[in-house]
Amino acid sequence: MEAFNTFITNIYPYIAVTIFLLGSWLRYDHGAYTWRAASSQMLSPRGMWFASNVFHIGIIFLILAHIVGVVAFGSVSDWPLTVSFVCGFLILIGGGYLVLRRLGNVRVRITSNRSDTLVIALLVLMAILGLVMTEMKDMAPYVIEHYPDAMEPYLKGTVDIAILHRALGWTILAIFPFTRLVHIWSIPLGYLFRRYQLVRARR
Numbered sequence: 001m002e003a004f005n006t007f008i009t010n011i012y013p014y015i016a017v018t019i020f021l022l023g024s025w026l027r028y029d030h031g032a033y034t035w036r037a038a039s040s041q042m043l044s045p046r047g048m049w050f051a052s053n054v055f056h057i058g059i060i061f062l063i064l065a066h067i068v069g070v071v072a073f074g075s076v077s078d079w080p081l082t083v084s085f086v087c088g089f090l091i092l093i094g095g096g097y098l099v100l101r102r103l104g105n106v107r108v109r110i111t112s113n114r115s116d117t118l119v120i121a122l123l124v125l126m127a128i129l130g131l132v133m134t135e136m137k138d139m140a141p142y143v144i145e146h147y148p149d150a151m152e153p154y155l156k157g158t159v160d161i162a163i164l165h166r167a168l169g170w171t172i173l174a175i176f177p178f179t180r181l182v183h184i185w186s187i188p189l190g191y192l193f194r195r196y197q198l199v200r201a202r203r
């Protein structure tokens with residue numbers, strides 16, 4: 001277990017970042033026509049405005065908070081942890097709906113590929129792990145005092161949600177280039193600054 005923890009903490013992030021960068025570059029070069037968000041809103045718009053926006057606001061601020069946390073504090077702590085916590089709930093609500101829709105809506109299901117379902121399910125799972133882990137950290141002193149036996153596996157390190165969270169988190173980065181997540185590279189910031197489009201009726 002110790003060796004696994006060391007691998008996930010000290011080596012795996014470098015492997016994941018390398019695959020993320022090289023993979024994205026190769027996909028852009030060799031699969032430019034597959035580089036898209038693959039929106040399914042046209043197939044079934046119901047609930048999408050709410051769920052998609054809630055999910056995207058949650059994930060965007062969560063990514064920013066995680067980056068600031070790791071770069072400035074060495075880990076996700078302090079105020080980035082509070083931001084991540086709130087975003088975790090947004091991801092759970094918006095993303096939860098998107099998972100159910102992907103599995104339950106026939107038109108969406110048959111046009112999805114495996115990676116579409118995997119990616120959204122993984123992100124929701126990560127949000128759950130993050131929320132549970134944070135709650136456990138807060139509750140740990142109380143539980144250790146009142147239920148020492150229940151905490152034993154965690155204290156011995158046999159069950160470590162933080163390591164699982166890290167391992168899966170870096171795995172998402174490693175599979176990023178092979179999924180629809182590549183659309184994140186193409187943030188359409190130009191929309192904010194471009195000039196208005198003039199649309200004239202054909203009269």
Ligand code: HEM
Pocket residue numbers: 013062066070074075076077081082084085086087088089091122123124126127128129130131134162163165166168169170172
């Ligand atoms: C889609 C959701 C999420 C993704 C992809 C994600 C990804 C990651 C990654 C890659 C790390 C490792 C950073 C490092 O190596 O230091 C990490 C750490 C962490 N995340 Fe998340 N995370 C998510 C959601 C959350 C949520 C909702 C919370 C709750 C507040 C959270 C709290 C934390 C904390 C506390 C750490 C540091 C854990 C440690 O020190 O081992 N995360 N996350």
